[in-house]
Amino acid sequence: MRGLSLLLFITVVSDATTDLSVTAASLPPELGVSAAPAVTSPVASRYIPEEYGHPGIALARSAEEPAAPSAEDGESSHHHGGGFKIVQWEWSYVQTPYIIASWLLVASVAKILFHLSQRFTTAVPESCMLILLGLVLGAVVLIASKKQPYQLDPGLFFLFLLPTIVGDAGYFMPARLFFDNLGAILMYAVVGTLWNAFCTGFCLYGVKMAGVIDEKVNAGLMDFLLFGALISAVDPVAVIAVFEEVHVNETLFIIVFGESLVNDAVTVVLYKVYISFVEVGPGNPMYLLNMSFAGVVGQTWFLNWFRLVPLDKIDQVVMSYGGLRGAVAFALVVLLDKEQVKAKDYFVATTIVVVFFTVMFQGLTIKPLVKWLKVPRSTNRKPTINEEIHERAFDHILTAVEDIAGLNGYHHWRDKWEQFDKNYLSKLLLRKSVYHKSELWEAYQKINIRDAISVIDQGGNVLTSARLSLPSMASRTSFPEVTNVTNYLRENGSGVCLDLQVIDTVPGAKIEEELETHHVLAGNLYKPRRRYQSHYSRHFMTVGEKERQDREVFQRNMRNRLESFKSTRYKRHKKDRSQKKRKGSDAKEQDTNDKPRRNVSWQDKDPAVVPVVSEEDKHDPSEPDKDDDVGITFVARKAPETPKERPKSVPAALDVCQSPVAAPPSPTCGEKNLPWKSGMGSLPPCVSVEATKIIPIDLQQAWNQSISSLESLASPPAPPEPQHPRVSTLSRLGGPLRTPAKGKSSGSAGSGSNTGSPSSGQFKFPTGKEEEEEGALSQQQQEMQPLMSSLRPPPPPPPPPAAQSAGKRRNPCVYLRSLVTVPPSGAEPQSRRPTQL
Amino acid sequence: MGSTSSTLLKIPNVEVLMQETGFSPAHMIRLHDRFKALDKEGRGHLCPQDFGAIKELAMNPIGDRIIGAFFCPGKETVDFHTFVKILAHFRPVDKNRPKEPNSPEPINSRSNKLRFAFQLYDQDKDGKISRDELLKVLQAMLGMQVTEEQLESIADRTIQEADLDRDDAISFEEFRKVSPEILHSRCFIKV
DSSP, X not given: OHHHHHHHHHHHHHHHTTSOHHHHHHHHHHHHHHHSSOOOOSSOGGGHHHHTTOHHHHHHHHHXXXXXXXXXXXXXXXXXXXXXXXXXXXXXXXXXXXXXXXXXHHHXXXXXXXXXXXXXHXXXXXXXXXXXXXXXXXXXXHHHHOXXXXXXXXXXXXXXXXXXXXXXXXXXXXXXXXXXXXXXXXXXXXXXXXXXXXXXXXXXXXXXXXXXXXXXXXXXXXXHHHHHHHHTOBOHHXXXXXXXXXXXXXXXXXXXXXXXXXXXXXXXXXXXXXXXXXXXXXXXXXXXXXXXXXXXHHHHHHHTTTOSXXXXXXXXXXXXXXXXXXXXXXXXXXXXXXXXXXXXXXXXXXXXXXXXXXXXXXXXXXXXXXXHHTOOBSSOSOOOHHHHHHHHHXXXXXXXXXXXXXXXXXXXXXXXXXXXXXXXXXXXXXXXXXXXXXXXXXXXXXXXXXHHHHHHHHTSOSOOHHHHHHHHHHOSTTHHXXXXXXXXXXXXXXXXXXXXXXXXXXXXXXXXXXXXXXHHHHHHBOOOGGGGGXXXXXXXXXXXXXXXXXXXXXXXXXXXXXXXXXXXXXXXXXXXXXXXXXXXXXXXXXXXOSOOOOEEOOOSSOTTEEEEEOSGGGGOTTGGGOSSOOOOOEEEEOOTHHHHXXXXXXXXXXXXXXXXXXXXXXXXXXXXXXXXXTTGGGOOTTOOOOSOEEOOHHHHHHHHHHHHHHHHOOSOOOOSSOOOOOXXXXXXXXXXXXXXXXXXXXXXXXXXXXXXXXXXXXXXXXXXXXXXXXXXXXXHHHHHHHXXXXXXXXXXXXXXXXXXXXXXXXXXXXXXXXXXXXXXXGGHHHHHHHHHO | OHHHHHHHHHSXXXXXXXXXXXXXXXXXXXXXXXXXXXXXXXXXXXXXXXXXXXXXXXXXXXXXXXXXXXXXXXXXXXXXXXXXXXXXXGSOOOSSSOOOTTSOOOTTSHHXXXXXXXXXXXTTOSSEEEHHHHHHHHHHHBOTTSOXXXXXXXXXXXXXXXXXXXXXXXXXXXXXXXXXXXXXXXXXXXX
């Protein structure tokens, strides 16, 4: 009996800390074994022969406990110390920390392993798994060592394990929800727990008086009250583990979870109070359940007087059902002093039964129950499109109204906390790279937005701030590389590889299926503030999503305001303006410094692809006239050519990320990784230009120009039409949609002559226009030849869209320009001029 | 309580307002405080800039529309009376309150809530949500990743789904029919 209970104890505790199982079970043998002679450690190989004598133990240990070799070492040398007693091991000194550390370690591993298989954990709550694991290992140990190996020191739990439990659960607690429901939580936690404790105690006593409980249970009123107190400790970890997977609505979740969190404190206090009175028999788990249910119902009835979102009956059932008992209750009951509490064994046994019942049975059945009761879950039935949209709109309305009404009394403290969290706790507790990166990210983002805003100000294009930054949001992972590229680009303005994506003028495949629509809606509707943390999970932290959205929305709103502010005035003058601007920028060109500014962003998980959002496009006079104002994205890729062109100046970091330099710089290698390339089959031929276009010298000039024109602009005009900010570069959601390459390399003053010719035809360029320029190509090719050939060994020119005109060796520079400018043929010589400089 | 009533007295027409909106005195005081906080220059009314200063609203995709909804057409300001009345749309429905048979429809009825939402879509106030209007809202509410085609197709579908009289627009009746029931039960005020 006792052995069993201890075993259970170990396992339950291990469950509670979420971590402890394997070693908890496996360490004990060390200690038990320490009494037994001649135990060898796997580490100390000199004792190996003796290990054969105890195959069972050795087996058990080697199977379970590589974690504490030193412990075994200590034991073995201690007992074998006849001849070689050089080192005296004092296992007892380090025993406790070692054991606990090993528990945590092994249970962590077990937990990670559990989560490798999602399927498994969704079916069975984690707690159950850990308990079972602990049980199995404990049983193995028990069989191997034949005796009760290890008794957890009572104080240990409070010193080491409880802080871990509460700290973990508390830190990850969704603070906003918690404070939203603080009243209800405190109510349930304090009043509820007290009620439960008293009721359980008195009722048990009453039952005892009535003679239902066995005579042998030697317990008085105080004992029962004590038991009532300890058994009402809801285990936060067990609760989380179960509810996390059930996905009940957030209010319900936070109430149950918050209660379990706070109620530990109440329980422990109550327990300490009673223990000072006491001396103390077992209850009946079913009875207990009834009590807690009664308690919840009563409180809810009371609470609903005050709550504006009343908790309904179903919620109440779930709440009472979700009160899983666990480690805290168990630890408390084990801490009872046998001398004072005569019925300790009964209590312990009862607690174990309760813990098992709640965690195993309730944990396993709560999901079906929730389903059966139709608790409003986070994802209920599939709403119609209208419902989905209107509901979300309504959420936004409510959020906004809340903000307007200022019903955020707790906001102040919450903000304070967030501040504290960001400034201190995160730095303390998170890996450095996590927040460090984000700081860089912020800085980068700021630059990006600033530049984007100036683009808007330029009025030349639909390149909005939002659009500029959005692609970059898509992948934070490639950030370091991008910084490098940014720097690289700054240093070498001319060594850029641009990828111009051309607009897909023909709409991609229409989304016919509602499913698809729903998918899009679900994935892309902005979520109101409150929803961010509803799917709270300790295992998967989604950082940054909120910031991304906030930024996106913020940018849009700002832009809209700007537009509505400016639009009327601007509309009339847009054309003149853009021309003037160009002139102005040309005039200023000489003055600008040589250091180009660049926005580098990326839109792709593929680290090898780094889009550069260039500002050159704003020189395109035709931009404002475009109706289908799809964004422009210039993609700069770290194509293999880049370093070859300027091998010396390439930063080392960039080199590292480069794909094999010797490999042919085929554009396709970049291309096949691009998300938008996947759905390409149905694309019209107008699309694109792939990666490896090199803009040679004149890019620098163009760049400077664009910078100067940016800087020359003081007043921010808005884009003429209300443009909507779709970013089509991220087309992974639907049919592939290209962003237009509308930019012009206005490298020379000569290109200014093109200004009056806004031809939408130019967006189709690659195929048509290239032909026009073939003549020019050959000329330039020759100029470039030496450079190119010396720098990149076998240059298979970048073909894909251009593949039709294959065979011809294409000067990337011209190719690019053909994509970018597409000047009337008359203007060609001029536009080529910079290259020749 | 003494302080409560004295604060209450400072609000003009508070009795009438409470009658109309069903807010409790505590609500009124709170809202009045908030109103005063928003009204930074103490003019006794709010203008769009005051709303614009609420920083959370900048993060709200349809924040500007919601601000717009506070302003009656042609008016540049919102006084406390209007302010409270609009907020009252979102007051929780109280079931306990005995229903007076001949009382007007409460301001926080489902229908009124929906009307408030409806007018956010219906910017030209013609009583119908046209495709363009819907498209604009969708643009605002959907993430950047959604393409133009997707947007349009969503808008088309939405109208298709709701449009009962085949006029390619959503009237309020249609809007009411397709809106989720759950809207009604949501409310915002917590004191």
